[in-house]
Amino acid sequence: AQSVTQPDIHITVSEGASLELRCNYSYGATPYLFWYVQSPGQGLQLLLKYFSGDTLVQGIKGFEAEFKRSQSSFNLRKPSVHWSDAAEYFCAVGANNAGNMLTFGGGTRLMVKP
């Protein structure tokens, strides 16, 4: 069975500082990995996804993530956080590129200090 763990429930960073959100997955085959962002009371927006090729993927809003098979990780990074990045972030693993059968991690709430 597939599973996703996001070890950090809450993270607070100062505006302009760098950010890394951790994600570890368990999946029997080649994983399709996703990062989503959810603003309060809103649905999910896809930031980026990985399924093959270059292990460093670029997403929207200046985010990137690196797939490390040896560590079963897919951590999300951003070099300089903006106040508008404050939101809930979800890592997910799916059965294919379209995101079928998505299993979500518990989420990490990001707070940004001015």
Next chain:
Amino acid sequence: GAVVSQHPSWVICKSGTSVKIECRSLDFQATTMFWYRQFPKQSLMLMATSNEGSKATYEQGVEKDKFLINHASLTLSTLTVTSAHPEDSSFYICSARGTSVRGGTDTQYFGPGTRLTVL
């Protein structure tokens, strides 16, 4: 990206009544639609997967008679919470899989969610 809408965005109902939530893909045909439930400060839990014209596939522990799903067309799926009770209060999010008319790859697009409060 593609647009998925949900209606209503917020609903309050009395215990024992039924509530219908609509999910529409606005600029693409969705081969598959998904319904998720999200409790406060928790992650999304997949409730069911539906394909147009066929019965929905429910996840373990989800009562299919309680949560009726109808996927009437390639752009519309509905979730009806029957005989709602306070414990059904939650944030319900749908998603639709397809390819936007604007191009791109087959992917899953999420709606904005519907907050249900049962009194």
